[in-house]
Amino acid sequence: MALWGKILGALFGLALLRLPGLLVGLLLGHLFDIKMAANLARFRGLFQEQDDQQELFMYSTFATMGHIAKATGVVTTGHIRQARHFMDQLGLNERQQQEAQAAFRDGKASNFPLMAQLQEFYQHYRRQADVLQYFIEIQLGIANADGPMSNEQYLLLQQVAQQLAISRLQLEQLLAAHRAQQRFNQRDSKKPAANAVQDAYKVLGVSAACSEKELKRAYRKLMAQHHPDKLMAKGVPAAMLDVAKRRTQEILAAYELLKNR
Template sequence: MWGKILGALFGLALLKVPGLIIGVLVGHWFDRAFKQQFEANGGFNALFTDTLDEQGLFRYTTFATMGHIAKATGVVTSAHIQQATQYMAQLGLSASQQKEAQAAFRDGKAVNFPLRPQLQKFYQTYRRRKDVLQLFLEIQLSIACVNGQMTNAQYSLLQQVAGYLNFSALQLDRLMQAYQAQHRFSGRSHSSSAADNLADAYKSLGVTEVVTDAELKKAYRKLMAQHHPDKLMAQGVPAEMLDLAKTRTQDIQAAYELIKQRRSRS
């Protein structure tokens, strides 16, 4: 509203009636753009929400859900515990934060853990921040795909988690395919098949080998924007978890550069 009012006043002062009309149109465009950005950042709820509470919710829900997915195999394996521990080490958590994360992981392993209410609370807090929800889901994929293996029970549970966060089954499958391809791509040795590396580079960016250069660049930029640490931090992701986003952007960059090199040779 203020955009239209200010635009009308400035337009009227500069160009009289024609300026008034132009000012209202420009102000309307400004109001619309501002509204979209405001809602994307959480709307009025974000103004009255304690950022520390949001970050605590993100931390707890992340590790509790990891514990629940790990337990879906029937027993939490040493590989699952190692994966969770590696995350804690990678995040550089303080001693007290590590204890909180470990407690959340134990809570999640409980048979009666209230997964749905916990994720509903999480979704209500971050529902207008899709990139944050996607990062959360990618973290859960990492615990489900330990050693490249996922049980049917874990996949079924991941579908539930995705559903609670308003992701479709198709969106989950695409994320899972991209994650698995990226995991293979970043974990391969230099002696691995060049064809396999290139195929997984494409898959990790969510595109096929027949994509045009323009479409490739668009997909790359979209992924980089979704995982940009500064953007995610502004949207409520705890600072210590931004290393995950940084690693993801580095992997995206590496895949994109490999594809560009191969295309330049052909």
């Protein structure tokens, strides 16, 4: 049973208005819990093979994507295209895509309680650091879907990361790796330029001066973090695993380029 809406609502209400605020906050939190339960129940009927934890992952993913896309006040065609591309990558059928789009619309609402939603998500996955990082990596895709992210989106990403106990430094490293990966994917594989090599180092999170041993260690760590079987065992929905597979292929491509130099 979802309780985080009631808990957070009561605490905020108590801090602002003491006992009357506690009662009002408890009521509002209860209404939030009912809404979240209804949203997850909607997903439960469509993703019957998943448990509650995986349904929470799916709903939180698309709702957060919607909130980040709307951070500047306008959802662009680039954001919509990226969201649809991600849904296609997951192999969702038409009905499932409609529900993912509904979660995306929920997140776009200005009054969507994103922090409370993320807190519930964090409580379920707080012991799975790789899953929390994977969640952030997914959100970077929507934030950079329409060119360089806006300052509003960057600030919102910082809040998302903070709710998931991901440091500012970790977020910056993930962002640098994501941008390098985008450039690396656009390289000419037959004639890799010097900047493609530099991007490959950034994809693996190491410097160009690293040793062969350090390079291999970084590669193995990233492959382990994104291994589909390990992510599934930690509660990532099966529908998300194709994306993880593509990520491991990208990591392998960067490593192969550097290993053969």
